[in-house]
Amino acid sequence: MRDVALEAKVSLKTVSRVVNGESSVAPVTTKQVQKAISRLGYLRNEHARALRQQRVLQMLGLVTEDVSNPFYSAIARGVEEEVRDRGLLVVAGSSDEDPARERALLEMLCEQRVAGLLVVPTRGDHGFLAPEIGHGTAVVFVDRPPDNLGADTVLLDNFGGARSGVEHLLSYGHRRVGFVGDLPDIYTTAERLRGYEVALADAGIDAGHAPVRLGCHDSRSAAAAVRELLELPDPPTALFACNNRITFGALQCFGAMSRPVALVGFDDFELAPLLSPPVTVVSYDQAEVGRRAARLVCDRIDGMNGPPRKSVIPTTVVARGSGELKARQVAAPRRRPARTRG
Amino acid sequence: MRDVALEAKVSLKTVSRVVNGESSVAPVTTKQVQKAISRLGYLRNEHARALRQQRVLQMLGLVTEDVSNPFYSAIARGVEEEVRDRGLLVVAGSSDEDPARERALLEMLCEQRVAGLLVVPTRGDHGFLAPEIGHGTAVVFVDRPPDNLGADTVLLDNFGGARSGVEHLLSYGHRRVGFVGDLPDIYTTAERLRGYEVALADAGIDAGHAPVRLGCHDSRSAAAAVRELLELPDPPTALFACNNRITFGALQCFGAMSRPVALVGFDDFELAPLLSPPVTVVSYDQAEVGRRAARLVCDRIDGMNGPPRKSVIPTTVVARGSGELKARQVAAPRRRPARTRG
DNA sequence: TTGAAAGCGCTACCAA
DNA sequence: TTGGTAGCGCTTTCAA
Numbered sequence: 001m002r003d004v005a006l007e008a009k010v011s012l013k014t015v016s017r018v019v020n021g022e023s024s025v026a027p028v029t030t031k032q033v034q035k036a037i038s039r040l041g042y043l044r045n046e047h048a049r050a051l052r053q054q055r056v057l058q059m060l061g062l063v064t065e066d067v068s069n070p071f072y073s074a075i076a077r078g079v080e081e082e083v084r085d086r087g088l089l090v091v092a093g094s095s096d097e098d099p100a101r102e103r104a105l106l107e108m109l110c111e112q113r114v115a116g117l118l119v120v121p122t123r124g125d126h127g128f129l130a131p132e133i134g135h136g137t138a139v140v141f142v143d144r145p146p147d148n149l150g151a152d153t154v155l156l157d158n159f160g161g162a163r164s165g166v167e168h169l170l171s172y173g174h175r176r177v178g179f180v181g182d183l184p185d186i187y188t189t190a191e192r193l194r195g196y197e198v199a200l201a202d203a204g205i206d207a208g209h210a211p212v213r214l215g216c217h218d219s220r221s222a223a224a225a226v227r228e229l230l231e232l233p234d235p236p237t238a239l240f241a242c243n244n245r246i247t248f249g250a251l252q253c254f255g256a257m258s259r260p261v262a263l264v265g266f267d268d269f270e271l272a273p274l275l276s277p278p279v280t281v282v283s284y285d286q287a288e289v290g291r292r293a294a295r296l297v298c299d300r301i302d303g304m305n306g307p308p309r310k311s312v313i314p315t316t317v318v319a320r321g322s323g324e325l326k327a328r329q330v331a332a333p334r335r336r337p338a339r340t341r342g
Numbered sequence: 343m344r345d346v347a348l349e350a351k352v353s354l355k356t357v358s359r360v361v362n363g364e365s366s367v368a369p370v371t372t373k374q375v376q377k378a379i380s381r382l383g384y385l386r387n388e389h390a391r392a393l394r395q396q397r398v399l400q401m402l403g404l405v406t407e408d409v410s411n412p413f414y415s416a417i418a419r420g421v422e423e424e425v426r427d428r429g430l431l432v433v434a435g436s437s438d439e440d441p442a443r444e445r446a447l448l449e450m451l452c453e454q455r456v457a458g459l460l461v462v463p464t465r466g467d468h469g470f471l472a473p474e475i476g477h478g479t480a481v482v483f484v485d486r487p488p489d490n491l492g493a494d495t496v497l498l499d500n501f502g503g504a505r506s507g508v509e510h511l512l513s514y515g516h517r518r519v520g521f522v523g524d525l526p527d528i529y530t531t532a533e534r535l536r537g538y539e540v541a542l543a544d545a546g547i548d549a550g551h552a553p554v555r556l557g558c559h560d561s562r563s564a565a566a567a568v569r570e571l572l573e574l575p576d577p578p579t580a581l582f583a584c585n586n587r588i589t590f591g592a593l594q595c596f597g598a599m600s601r602p603v604a605l606v607g608f609d610d611f612e613l614a615p616l617l618s619p620p621v622t623v624v625s626y627d628q629a630e631v632g633r634r635a636a637r638l639v640c641d642r643i644d645g646m647n648g649p650p651r652k653s654v655i656p657t658t659v660v661a662r663g664s665g666e667l668k669a670r671q672v673a674a675p676r677r678r679p680a681r682t683r684g
Numbered sequence: 685t686t687g688a689a690a691g692c693g694c695t696a697c698c699a700a
Numbered sequence: 701t702t703g704g705t706a707g708c709g710c711t712t713t714c715a716a
Contacts, residue, residue, distance in 0.1 A: 043452055077410035
């Protein structure tokens with residue numbers, strides 16, 4: 001900026017005024033300065049601006065489990081759409097469900113003085129964010145509530161969605177409905193499992209002895225778990241898949257079977273209508289999760305005070321075929337012996 | 343930091359030394375300072391650091407067409423993995439193929455003084471980046487080369503991949519192979535179309551009259567284009583889909599047909615093996631695109647000079663079923679009249 | 685081992 | 701309409 005001032009033969013302050021589009025500059029001077037700017041390829045330094053103005057960076061931090069998982073990248077997209085007009089950029093990082101990595105990311109983002117933070121929290125305590133929130137950083141928790149911390153939160157209707165999905169299966173005559181999910185210490189898994197159990201209980205089915213497999217974090221392990229369930233002495237005729245990865249695992253497993261059992265999965269995905277049978281899912285507006293979180297965080301940036309707010313995104317069952325197979329249509333699976341015994 | 347100094351009853355400089363882990367501080371002093379830091383919840387200000395040190399922000403900017411497209415989010419993931427250990431964060435933005443929006447994003451990122459820029463360029467001139475590159479910003483172009491600018495580039499083997507994919511189809515006896523793609527002013531489309539044409543020409547087929555449909559940017563329009571091709575008087579018995587969106591469109595269209603034509607698509611996707619028939623694709627390591635681009639940009643950040651480099655990611659044909667239908671197996675499609683005529 | 689002072693690039697404030 | 705000066709929070713340099 002100093003160089004520009006020299007080049008244009010005006011004062012530093014005048015250049016500053018031109019760069020910031022202040023009105024009180026003579027058109028001739030403005031021209032001169034702009035010429036000097038483009039001659040020198042000058043670009044104003046946001047650090048110095050932010051420092052002087054006691055401002056934060058025009059960025060939002062977004063920490064999810066994995067930026068390449070479609071669920072999270074849809075959220076990222078929603079956030080971006082919502083804050084585009086405010087000139088905010090989005091810094092996205094993947095925690096890989098590792099609390100240490102998540103904390104490292106969040107602390108880096110705080111040091112960079114981002115305007116706000118959107119977090120899909122891993123398990124464990126997030127109390128370390130309390131001082132930041134105290135210092136004015138806007139923090140919103142997404143998809144899972146924070147442990148040990150009061151902060152704005154956007155959640156899905158996990159319980160209601162899972163319950164409706166399972167009820168949907170029950171309404172087609174199934175009595176033996178399996179559940180496959182990730183670790184139950186993940187909030188969404190626990191809530192969906194609860195929805196499943198309540199749906200069973202309401203139908204007079206003993207949820208205590210229901211065919212449940214947990215701890216599946218990828219489609220491979222989910223496929224193995226599904227196979228296990230289908231090889232039980234009294235195998236389920238229908239399956240509830242707790243998230244998109246589990247659904248993919250179940251589909252992998254079905255690929256090897258002559259006839260699939262009924263299936264409803266939590267999370268919609270682009271190719272669901274193209275599979276055979278097309279996959280019935282518990283669906284919701286994924287980008288809206290991001291948009292709503294961004295709105296909450298912007299409110300706080302704009303100075304809104306008050307107690308933590310909670311926003312819940314509704315879900316709907318989208319029937320496509322896989323969830324409408326009737327219990328009596330589903331063949332009692334051929335009792336294939338496990339490979340090791342074969 | 344001043345407050346911490348007062349609280350710990352030491353000088354500003356001593357606090358700075360502790361914060362930066364410099365060795366020349368007495369252990370007792372260090373303890374005191376650390377206590378004061380945690381009491382006050384102090385966090386150092388990266389703006390002031392960057393300003394004083396004439397440093398750039400510890401961030402990489404990544405501008406793609408759409409962060410929620412799996413192809414681009416896989417790249418983002420690759421970039422993140424590669425730079426994680428260097429403590430770099432990734433700011434990701436979507437251009438939506440709009441040159442103005444892309445330019446706005448890139449200029450914001452430059453103003454924020456990011457350490458480097460990774461760009462999947464839209465059509466149009468990128469000469470406006472030349473001064474930035476001159477000022478030392480590391481820029482790498484990804485997936486498409488820059489117009490009118492010398493810069494490091496990571497590309498796929500678009501030509502070779504498409505050619506192999508089409509040759510694969512030809513080897514199953516097809517003589518009438520369709521091509522559906524996006525606008526040909528997108529570099530990847532043009533290269534893949536060229537690969538298609540060369541493969542046809544090498545097989546003695548007149549590429550000039552081949553069934554080609556371009557300008558499809560989403561799966562909807564791709565599905566319409568595929569339908570058009572299949573309703574031609576002399577319809578193709580095989581189809582080459584120019585990218586993942588086109589492939590999805592073709593699959594949508596096939597869903598309504600009794601028997602699909604042979605299909606090979608550029609870009610692999612998670613559910614490809616689960617469709618019926620499983621989808622044969624031209625595949626490559628998506629995350630490696632991001633990793634390699636990140637390596638190039640880091641080299642430049644580390645001061646490497648020299649002429650622009652180009653890195654080409656190899657592709658392979660992954661045969662799964664849809665691309666191995668023989669020409670004589672594919673039924674001459676029933677000549678369904680167009681809806682308006684029906 | 686510790687501290688004082690200068691200055692990074694910019695804008696707020698006051699003066700002309 | 702313009703310009704000078706101070707200072708944002710930090711690190712660098714030099715001195716004690």
